[in-house]
Amino acid sequence: MLSSATATATATRIDRPMLKRPFKVVAVKFPTFLPRDVERIRDTFALKLAARIERLPVSFSGDRIMSSCVTPLMRKETSPVVLLHGFDSSCLEWRYTYPLLEEAGLETWAFDILGWGFSDLEKLPPCDVASKREHFYKFWKTHIERPVVLVGPSLGAAVAIDIAVNHPEAVESLVLMDASVYSEGTGNLATLPKAAAYAGVYLLKSVPLRLYANFLCFNGVSLETKWDWTKIGRLHCLYPWWEDAAVSFMTSGGYNVTSLIKKVSQKTLIVWGEDDQIISNKLAWRLHGELPNASVKQISDCGHLPHVEKPAAAAKLITEFVRETCQCKEVESIS
Numbered sequence: 001m002l003s004s005a006t007a008t009a010t011a012t013r014i015d016r017p018m019l020k021r022p023f024k025v026v027a028v029k030f031p032t033f034l035p036r037d038v039e040r041i042r043d044t045f046a047l048k049l050a051a052r053i054e055r056l057p058v059s060f061s062g063d064r065i066m067s068s069c070v071t072p073l074m075r076k077e078t079s080p081v082v083l084l085h086g087f088d089s090s091c092l093e094w095r096y097t098y099p100l101l102e103e104a105g106l107e108t109w110a111f112d113i114l115g116w117g118f119s120d121l122e123k124l125p126p127c128d129v130a131s132k133r134e135h136f137y138k139f140w141k142t143h144i145e146r147p148v149v150l151v152g153p154s155l156g157a158a159v160a161i162d163i164a165v166n167h168p169e170a171v172e173s174l175v176l177m178d179a180s181v182y183s184e185g186t187g188n189l190a191t192l193p194k195a196a197a198y199a200g201v202y203l204l205k206s207v208p209l210r211l212y213a214n215f216l217c218f219n220g221v222s223l224e225t226k227w228d229w230t231k232i233g234r235l236h237c238l239y240p241w242w243e244d245a246a247v248s249f250m251t252s253g254g255y256n257v258t259s260l261i262k263k264v265s266q267k268t269l270i271v272w273g274e275d276d277q278i279i280s281n282k283l284a285w286r287l288h289g290e291l292p293n294a295s296v297k298q299i300s301d302c303g304h305l306p307h308v309e310k311p312a313a314a315a316k317l318i319t320e321f322v323r324e325t326c327q328c329k330e331v332e333s334i335s
Helices: 035-042 044-050 096-105 130-142 155-166 189-191 192-207 207-217 223-233 240-253 257-264 282-290 311-334
Strands: 003-006 027-028 051-059 063-072 082-083 109-111 148-153 169-177 267-273 292-298
Touching: 003 148, 035 292, 044 051, 044 096, 051 130, 063 130, 063 192, 082 096, 096 311, 148 155, 148 267, 148 311, 155 169, 155 257, 169 311, 192 207, 192 240, 207 223, 267 282, 267 311, 282 292, 292 311
Parallel strands: 082 109, 082 148, 148 169, 169 267, 267 292
Antiparallel strands: 003 027, 051 063, 063 109
């Protein structure tokens, strides 16, 4: 049984993808496993992508997890592109850029990192770094099993580096966007008593904090749009297991990948918004200097989330990088 909602576009000064084919949504049918609050979202691109979210089985931690993702409409000869998301987010983060990558002819997956997104975690496994990594690997081994271009924005860049170093056979190349890779995990939060940790994640889920994060990330966006994006950003938090998963990650220590950066062997594209107010774009050059095989592209008039703010520019850079990487592979195979 599927639920439905009528979608209305929300106008903002943030760039919207210009698709060659019409992108009209009149009545969207959603998977029944999504929280009912999805019907309160107005953003047509979010609704369209939400309607395509699936749960695929992954054998993990002695059990089977129905793992959420958006799958490609068809398989391609080029390397698959797998889109990760940032801290405590979901695949809906890619609502504007995903259709552009698909239109460019790329085989594109959007993957929900364990503990976040819309996977079924009623039987909750550990959600520490090692578990997130191994869950991705088992998903890749089961459903993709070809080296991928792994795209990680913000904390998703740390997730991507951790996977690339520990499972290099799964990752052909990397795209790191406004990368949060120099933080020391969750810091003192890892030592909090459980009661304090739960109080912290309750605050993390709160509407005021999520709305404030949108004010920090985006300029020139109407309050109406920020309110809608707040609903999109916290939709996955409405599952009954979300707080337990969040505490599991927080108390595990989180991501600390600084020592892994120089071990990355894959070709890497670093993308950064020039006006990022969350992580200084100066770190793009530090990261470039520490990665063995990397290039940097900056996006003007753009903050911390290029794939939300400047989807056309982000999609263009990813598409060009994928095609360039494929051409290099073809030349190597001929020689």
